[in-house]
Amino acid sequence: MQILPSALYDLIEAFGNLPGVGPRTAERYAYFVLRGDSQLPAKLSSALSSLHSQIDYCPKTFALIEKGQDVSPLYSDPSRDKKVIAVVAEPFDIVALEKTGEFKGTYHVLGGLISPIDGIGPEQLHIRELIQRVADDNVTEIILATNAGVEGESTALYIQQQLEQSEVEVTRLARGLPVGVDLEYADQITLSRALQGRQAL
């Protein structure tokens, strides 16, 4: 016998597709939506249905833009330095870098990282477009801001090799001790990177 109404099962199943959401959490979300604020289902539902119709990818930087915009405002803004490009894997990485308030260049979203296991090669990423931008905008510096993992490192290496013939300076985000972390708690790889990258005072 069906214990709960099928509309609720549908919702539990749909929530269960979200990353890291198991059956218990999905039940909790569904029941919360059912009992809670009566505006919430409509709000979530309309935000979801307008998602694909209102979001587009910037043809230049591959950042997320509003449908109808030509290019990302982070690229078109005259105060941003088009000669410096921070290369990131995913659009959300831009948010993290923007929060620092330190970076005044432009971005380039790869749309992933090279990962042979998942069948993602360089040609699936927006690397060709990056190299085109280097030529088009007379770019002087490429900052490789990919993650420190194996895929991030090999993607960075690949891009570096592709740009070897060009004049552009290729840099990478510094690896070292995170601010606030004690020396004794740092992992060995981070610590050896911090040693290798030691700076003169």
Added chain:
Amino acid sequence: MQILPSALYDLIEAFGNLPGVGPRTAERYAYFVLRGDSQLPAKLSSALSSLHSQIDYCPKTFALIEKGQDVSPLYSDPSRDKKVIAVVAEPFDIVALEKTGEFKGTYHVLGGLISPIDGIGPEQLHIRELIQRVADDNVTEIILATNAGVEGESTALYIQQQLEQSEVEVTRLARGLPVGVDLEYADQITLSRALQGRQAL
């Protein structure tokens, strides 16, 4: 400057309303929905919008039913014993009890627990309807299946007092050691309850 499209901010904000979902998790969900399976936004959105229009409360047991059903199938089913009622706080508690496959009586959902701090008194719960059912269905046993916390215990006590004049037997789920938990790891309150409720072999 807005870094992400506003449709994405709307979705992140909407996900952030779910219980236990902070800004980072909401971002993760939103980005997953944007990038992942293109069916998911539509599926979630339609499940959400049909939620309130397709779910109703059973007027007898206050369990969740399909819109259009008269009473819960867990009540109308002739194989269920209407003379035994398990009293639970929320509709999902029925799912947990049904999964045991041991209970063949009917349910009564209180719709919460007595909690003066949250302004929930006995009159906000479906206690009056429970007492009506006891009279209507010649109920012989009420099993109080509320949680073991302060609110669950005081709600159980209140219902017990309300039913003192009637003939109905009022029982409570056994408290004791959970199956699979070692004696040394059991908390003191559970252990003293297990001692008090010890059974002859």
